[in-house]
Amino acid sequence: MRALAALLPLLLAxxxxxxxxxxxxxxTGDVSGATAQIFAEAVQGALTDVQFLPIRPPGQGRYTARLRVSREARGQVASSEPRWDSSGGLGSWGAALSVRLPSRKPQMRMLYATRLDIAxxxxGGGQPVWTGKALTVQVEATRNDSPAALxxxxxxxxMGRFPAQSDEVAAIP
Structure with missing residues (x-):
């Protein structure tokens, strides 16, 4: 009976x-300002999907979700996604417009690994009652690498793994 009583707090935790x-x-982490807010709003939506009710101001809910975002370069890759650039100017001899048309010529771009940890x-604080982690690797300056998409x-x-508890990082394509 004592053994069961000793295990009960561990099972509940x-x-x-x-x-x-x-x-x-x-x-927190490698993001700040508007990007930090974009991640907070995305997590609020994901928490709603698993039956949590996000409330404001911070610190007023039954739980607090703490977010950490990290981002690091992981090498380069050849990318054929087009970039649209244009420029213009006005001088004393007239005006000029330069438009660079997209090309399918491969360009070298950085790969960035972005990781989100939620606790x-x-x-009142204390030890997390649930944690989850996910990681994605995307080519820089592409649609999939925008803060909103990430x-x-x-x-x-x-949050798609909730309520399962795992120390593994979910790999997201």
């Missing part, structure tokens, strides 16, 4: 939180 109200803190902790993709990837 291993269970995922019962969805309720949650405050989402702005993302759900009780309002945030939506990673937030759904992390």
């Amino acid at each position: 291993a269970q995922a939180p019962v969805p309720g109200t949650v405050s989402v803190e702005p993302a 759900i902790v009780p309002r 945030a939506a993709k990673l937030a759904r990837g992390v």
Whole structure:
């Protein structure tokens, strides 16, 4: 009986939180300002999908979702996605317009790995009652590498695993 009583706190700690109200803190790590807010809004939407009720101001929910975003270069890749550039100018001899048409010629671009970690902790703080992680690798300066696309993709990837608890990082294409 004592053994069961000793295991009970461990079993309760291993269970995922019962969805309720949650405050989402702005993302920390390699993002700031508007990008941090974009990630916070994407996580709020993903939390809603798994029956949490995001509320404001921060710190007022039953739980607090703490976000961390990290981003690092992982090498280069040849990309054939076109870039649209144009420029113009006005001088004393007239005006000029330069338009660079897209080309399918491969260009070398950086690959960036972006990772989102979410920790759900009780309002008063303490140890997380649930954590999740997701990672995606995208070519820089593409539609899939925009903060909005990354945030939506990673937030759904992390919270799509809720309530399962895993230390593994979800790989998101």
